[in-house]
Amino acid sequence: xxxxxxxxxxxxxxxxxxxxxxxxxxxxxxxxxxxxxxxxxxxxxxxxxxxxxxxxxxxxxxxxxxxxxxxxxxxxxxxxxxxxxxxxxxxxxxxxxxxxxxxxxxxxxxxxxxxxxxxxxxxxxxxxxxxxxxxxxxxxxxxxxxxxxxxxxxxxxxxxxxxxxxxxxxxxxxxxxxxxxxxxxxxxxxxxxxxxxxxxxxxxxxxxxxxxxxxxxxxxxxxxxxxxxxxxxxxxxxxxxxxxxxxxxxxxxxxxxxxxxxxxxxxxxxxxxxxxxxxxxxxxxxxxxxxxxxxxxxxxxxxxxxxxxxxxxxxxxxxxx
Amino acid sequence: xxxxxxxxxxxxxxxxxxxxxxxxxxxxxxxxxxxxxxxxxxxxxxxxxxxxxxxxxxxxxxxxxxxxxxxxxxxxxxxxxxxxxxxxxxxxxxxxxxxxxxxxxxxxxxxxxxxxxxxxxxxxxxxxxxxxxxxxxxxxxxxxxxxxxxxxxxxxxxxxxxxxxxxxxxxxxxxxxxxxxxxxxxxxxxxxxxxxxxxxxxxxxxxxxxxxxxxxxxxxxxxxxxxxxxxxxxxxxxxxxxxxxxxxxxxxxxxxxxxxxxxxxxxxxxxxxxxxxxxxxxxxxxxxxxxxxxxxxxxxxxxxxxxxxxxxxxxxxxxxxxxxxxxxxxxxxxxxxxxxxxxxxxxxxxxxxxxxxxxxxxxxxxxxx
Amino acid sequence: xxxxxxxxxxxxxxxxxxxxxxxxxxxxxxxxxxxxxxxxxxxxxxxxxxxxxxxxxxxxxxxxxxxxxxxxxxxxxxxxxxxxxxxxxxxxxxxxxxxxxxxxxxxxxxxxxxxxxxxxxxxxxxxxxxxxxxxxxxxxxxxxxxxxxxxxxxxxxxxxxxxxxxxxxxxxxxxxxxxxxxxxxxxxxxxxxxxxxxxxxxxxxxxxxxxxxxxxxxxxxxxxxxxxxxxxxxxxxxxxxxxxxxxxxxxxxxxxxxxxxxxxxxxxxxxxxxxxxxxxxxxxxxxxxxxxx
Numbered sequence: 010x011x012x013x014x015x016x017x018x019x020x021x022x023x024x025x026x027x028x029x030x031x032x033x034x035x036x037x038x039x040x041x042x043x044x045x046x047x048x049x050x051x052x053x054x055x056x057x058x059x060x061x062x063x064x065x066x067x068x069x070x071x072x073x074x075x076x077x078x079x080x081x082x083x084x085x086x087x088x089x090x091x092x093x094x095x096x097x098x099x100x101x102x103x104x105x106x107x108x109x110x111x112x113x114x115x116x117x118x119x120x121x122x123x124x125x126x127x128x129x130x131x132x133x134x135x136x137x138x139x140x141x142x143x144x145x146x147x148x149x150x151x152x153x154x155x156x157x158x159x160x161x162x163x164x165x166x167x168x169x170x171x172x173x174x175x176x177x178x179x180x181x182x183x184x185x186x187x188x189x190x191x192x193x194x195x196x197x198x199x200x201x202x203x204x205x206x207x208x209x210x211x212x213x214x215x216x217x218x219x220x221x222x223x224x225x226x227x228x229x230x231x232x233x234x235x236x237x238x239x240x241x242x243x244x245x246x247x248x249x250x251x252x253x254x255x256x257x258x259x260x261x262x263x264x265x266x267x268x269x270x271x272x273x274x275x276x277x278x279x280x281x282x283x284x285x286x287x288x289x290x291x292x293x294x295x296x297x298x299x300x301x302x303x304x305x306x307x308x309x310x311x312x313x314x315x316x317x318x319x320x321x322x323x324x325x326x327x328x329x330x
Numbered sequence: 331x332x333x334x335x336x337x338x339x340x341x342x343x344x345x346x347x348x349x350x351x352x353x354x355x356x357x358x359x360x361x362x363x364x365x366x367x368x369x370x371x372x373x374x375x376x377x378x379x380x381x382x383x384x385x386x387x388x389x390x391x392x393x394x395x396x397x398x399x400x401x402x403x404x405x406x407x408x409x410x411x412x413x414x415x416x417x418x419x420x421x422x423x424x425x426x427x428x429x430x431x432x433x434x435x436x437x438x439x440x441x442x443x444x445x446x447x448x449x450x451x452x453x454x455x456x457x458x459x460x461x462x463x464x465x466x467x468x469x470x471x472x473x474x475x476x477x478x479x480x481x482x483x484x485x486x487x488x489x490x491x492x493x494x495x496x497x498x499x500x501x502x503x504x505x506x507x508x509x510x511x512x513x514x515x516x517x518x519x520x521x522x523x524x525x526x527x528x529x530x531x532x533x534x535x536x537x538x539x540x541x542x543x544x545x546x547x548x549x550x551x552x553x554x555x556x557x558x559x560x561x562x563x564x565x566x567x568x569x570x571x572x573x574x575x576x577x578x579x580x581x582x583x584x585x586x587x588x589x590x591x592x593x594x595x596x597x598x599x600x601x602x603x604x605x606x607x608x609x610x611x612x613x614x615x616x617x618x619x620x621x622x623x624x625x626x627x628x629x630x631x632x633x634x635x636x637x638x639x640x641x642x643x644x645x646x647x648x649x650x651x652x653x654x655x656x657x658x659x660x661x662x663x664x665x666x667x668x669x670x671x672x673x674x675x676x677x678x679x680x681x682x683x684x685x686x687x688x689x690x691x692x693x694x695x696x697x698x699x
Numbered sequence: 700x701x702x703x704x705x706x707x708x709x710x711x712x713x714x715x716x717x718x719x720x721x722x723x724x725x726x727x728x729x730x731x732x733x734x735x736x737x738x739x740x741x742x743x744x745x746x747x748x749x750x751x752x753x754x755x756x757x758x759x760x761x762x763x764x765x766x767x768x769x770x771x772x773x774x775x776x777x778x779x780x781x782x783x784x785x786x787x788x789x790x791x792x793x794x795x796x797x798x799x800x801x802x803x804x805x806x807x808x809x810x811x812x813x814x815x816x817x818x819x820x821x822x823x824x825x826x827x828x829x830x831x832x833x834x835x836x837x838x839x840x841x842x843x844x845x846x847x848x849x850x851x852x853x854x855x856x857x858x859x860x861x862x863x864x865x866x867x868x869x870x871x872x873x874x875x876x877x878x879x880x881x882x883x884x885x886x887x888x889x890x891x892x893x894x895x896x897x898x899x900x901x902x903x904x905x906x907x908x909x910x911x912x913x914x915x916x917x918x919x920x921x922x923x924x925x926x927x928x929x930x931x932x933x934x935x936x937x938x939x940x941x942x943x944x945x946x947x948x949x950x951x952x953x954x955x956x957x958x959x960x961x962x963x964x965x966x967x968x969x970x971x972x973x974x975x976x977x978x979x980x981x982x983x984x985x986x987x988x989x990x991x992x
Contacts, residue, residue: 036807042881043806046796053793053851054816061824061832078831123724129717141975142725144982145732148974150910152928153963156935157731160738160963166956168734171749204728208985232710264826265913269936283826290827291917303825311822383872404878416873420891429887430877481877 072297088301124210143204155269257317333394333484340389364532409478589651592630603692613681619657627674739960762957775930798859862896
């Protein structure tokens, strides 16, 4: 090696990968079709996902529709200061966290329970029917769900109030009462999604080696014991990963459904960050301020999601349990 | 029809890993060459380099005296049969076979003629309108070959084509491939990890290891004159008994000790060949161990550990000190387990390998040829 | 567990209770749907006085007839069909080739491009810049705006890419030996092979199109372009929450409640009919997403 004179022969063989650019041109010539296939989607991402990111600068500007995004003047963090002195924004943050927290403890366990129960059904027909019925609400649009909720809770003619009247109780206009909003939101959410969300757990359960159950049976375990000693421990990693992912999304309470159900009298508990942005920006045309709220939300959400991802990756890799 | 294939100093790197390292190989027109070796030895990569599925990093590949380094697979005049057959499940057998022809500008009548020809060679006629999912493993294998045949390639490439079949079907398909080759007389490059397939099919076997050619030659050459303990241990079933031995020189006589206790004195030619090397591996084929003494045999004592009756013959596993020897005995042998036994080794047919590097240092060629 | 094991008496009771509870849950899932359906075919009088709770009372189709006479209902239904069919086809046309290219290890810059796509799942500009951007592109209040602005999402590309990656590379290699180029390989080999995965992605796109309302509501000013869900929102949510129209609308034959029910039922019918047939694709979609998420 040291000081060896390179013979011309070995020298000639090298320039196959002479330059990085030569290699790029070679791959382009070979794989141009792949790039042609990618191009439309990538252009789409550029226009509809990355261009708006450039537009995020209005959060630091005094946005004027006449001057446009670039022409508007910079004002630094003024909008953020405004937001953090706004009771409404702070309320939206706290509402978001509260709603997320409640759905985490109330709604998240339901799909697990359903999956465990469905797994105990042996009749194929019954099992399929139950699954079909339980998954159905997932496919019903939020508008219809809101419509059904409204119909149920209607103050004069709704079923709930009719029942209350029949019991001699006072009727309640639930949808105008802030104290009822979270309950309504979470329970209708469970109705809509719990069945469908059980699929992922059911898949995890199906992945358990049947021999575990067979040997437990030979050992005389009851079904109850098998659930607690085999099924639950085996799907714990899945549960943990999904829990972590949910935690990562704790700031993302969707506006689509809430916008349909809330009204000014329930903002107190119902207004979350995304609905606040919607009202401020799209309804109130305060684009710059709303964009600032959006940035704050997106950045915090990104950090949370990345952290959650890291943790869940660790769980899946090493199996914490 | 058949073409020669020539690999000169061919190399393939994936990053810093040299998967194929400076291989040179000349294949005659119509020759059936089998690349064999353990997984990861570079045999499949070599095949894929010839096919054009991978770009070579260095060297030249020519097919039919034409350098094909930068030619697309379809322009090389080769056809390939894949390990998992790669039959398109959504197409019928007919459409699978004619897939490549339909991509080109061939008239429908010509395509039909080609499909019919291939189908008659492979007896696929009644299956043409079925889908791959309705076929047995052997039938799928034949369809995969049909897809290769219709392209009239000058070189056939087979990538472990029989490894997905059960043992019985494998034997059957092996015979079929052999029959096909003797009929079509194309050049064939065939990759397998199964030495039995290599022995039965090949005109010439190329044993690969760690990206380089360990040895090439006719099946008989490889069996009788392995250049290294690696090849010796690879060819033959059961493989050659290979055991480390220590050399003891005592005046004019040189002997080796097996299993710590059993001494065998070496022929004079071996003594010269060893030339002072002390770290040796002793090799003897199971066929060259006998239960009765003969001319030129030397005895060693051991304990029968296991007798595996295979019907026509039995494999006897004998423990000699720390080593284990396998020998072939006849099917009705009276040898029983846990009994002492004396083995008679045919000293004219023994092998000695350098333990470092594994090169063969001694074998009496005349005894085996 | 393929066959039913032999159970002890205790375990049999466990099974029965489990079954009974599942029946209750299933009924809970169904009840709201049954309720609104019954409401929609009951008389307005019965509905307002709260006599409907499970089965129809004083059977009538007048609420349905009333809805079906509404021209806007039909317009929005047709619009939804357009958005669903054209939108889904557009999505597939963009997603499938991109996913195929991304699934090829030989694609130079694959990691970067993959990151470019996946990054949008973790971070996006949000509602306001997205909206302003649509305005810049002159896509507000435009049918094609709705179609194109929501045609692609990273998740579906990744779903599809995962499937393509699971296809044995020898399918591509065999086709390449036969002289096929990438377009031919995609069209003649991978797309037929990927039919189930494509169906899954198509269903995900279609159901999102059918059920989506928010952006259509935000973007579209022209009533003739609105999809069914926006029409529904106008008819159900907006009117009910103001409660003003309620009295004005009520007649003997139908009331706000029965009209609401009828609109819900009429818009739900296609989903409920098609759903059992496509259910398996969604189940598969969940699994496919779970593989590498």
